[in-house]
Amino acid sequence: MRWRLSLWTALLLASSVALTAAPARAQQLCAADLDGSGDAEAARETAQCSETNGGSYLCPIQQVACVADAVGAYSCPLGSQYPCLTPATGGTPSCSPHACTSVTGGGIEEEDPVVDDPGAPNDGAVDADGNCLGAIEIFAGRAVRCRPAGLKTTFSNCCKDRGEIVKDGMGSSISSIGTKIAIAKGVWSGMKAAYTAFNAGATASEAAGAGANAIIVGIDPTSIAISLAINFMMDFLLSGCDQQDMEVGMLLGSGMCHEVGTYCASSILGVCVQKAKGHCCFNTRLGRIIQEQGRPQLASFNAMGWGTAKKPYCRGLTAEEFQALDFSKMDLSEYYSDIEARAQSDIQIDMKDRIDAYMETVNP
Structure with missing residues (x-):
């Protein structure tokens, strides 16, 4: 109760x-x-x-x-x-x-529009084999925002790191930022399902189960840490965070976002009551690392950099820019350690599955 x-x-x-x-x-x-x-x-x-x-x-x-x-x-x-x-x-x-x-009629001044860039559309011309004939962006990102504790979030920190929920997807079908965001939106749907069940009289555990069922529908289970997503979802139920806060929170905790800056999103009589943090979020941790360490090498980013907190500049690299990068000057240790940790985890899971299958065979 x-x-x-x-x-x-x-x-x-x-x-x-x-x-x-x-x-x-x-x-x-x-x-x-x-x-x-x-x-x-x-x-x-x-x-x-x-x-x-x-x-x-x-x-x-x-x-x-x-x-x-x-x-x-x-x-x-x-x-x-x-x-x-x-x-x-x-x-x-x-x-x-x-x-x-x-609070109505402009009493609370809102920053408009909310940072929400869907990223570069995949709408270029292709040849008969499906190859892109137009401009190609490598490691393209999406401009988004999340809000720290403030009036609009009921003083909950919507930018809080809640762990690696969305997996990097190395070698998996998760290949685009749109797909990553779709995963986050799936968790948002799960949250709404959990609230609906709870409001209808379900217990907290039953509501969490309803949310979990909504999360996994249409989502590759290998692309998301389901247990963490459920905890994340239930945590968000107790806050004033919105859907984009949830999307960024999930990708941020998974190491896929670069913070550009902070700005005032809402104010009362000139006093800021809610800030927001602008980010560029990418489809993989590696994409974020290469963008962070590659941009300083390219003159084409000298003027824009990462843009501003209100308008993050998240475009991908052109093929020419990518070829011009000197990877010997980049520190990829974060990515290497992630690969090693993930490989060990995958091995342990695989071994457990094999042992369980063997025991079921010899002990029917």
Whole structure:
């Protein structure tokens, strides 16, 4: 029951922040940079304002009681520029140094559009044998974003590394960034299935099972760590993270993304309440490594580099650029260690399967 209450609390908070429900009167919020960090991303730095007599709103952050003079007139001890407002429920007038604004009608300024580049389309001309006749991009990436803890994510870190969920796919059928993202979207579908089951009265374990069944439909089991994906999915149920947060979180933890920078995605009256991190995500860990170490060798990337946090520059390498790379100057040790670790894991799994099959044969 405690888990269920926590889930509902998170979902209700996410719904209010995302404005999925329209209250009788527009909700008012305020924000303040209390720790001097330049933003208001901590939970205590944003608050819902309370209604006062006369239809105004009062921010509870650093709110103080007003002081009455000899004739009963109230003044704000923080300064005469801050009005004294009486709560709608009555009581002593109070004031706050922070203003309130409606969460609708532009009260929360959103960065638009959200970073979401599908990558280079596979729409070029081909010959009779299916060979590409147009421009070829090698190790092409996709520009995406994830959001650290802030107001819009119900103060959950949607960029958190949750382990290697999406496998590198060396020698497998997983060959394009579109396929990798499809895997991540499959987990998103699993999460929705788990919530539907949970909302219908299923236990947490039953909901996880429903989500797992949705995940594995249409997905090659060798391309994803199912158990980690289920934990990842259930973790996301308790947050305000969206589908792109989930996609990037999975690829980031699998070592397939390069972080370009951080920008403010949402603000209240000029105070940032939600940041976002722009990334270039690739179809393999090797693709990310070669892009990171190959770009500094190529003059064609001198002007653009990785682009900006809001507009990551994630194009692939041309055939000419790829041929110009000096691999002797690259440190591929990260990739080699990944191959070695994966090979040992595959050997152990293979040996266990063979032993189990033998034991079933000799002990029917």
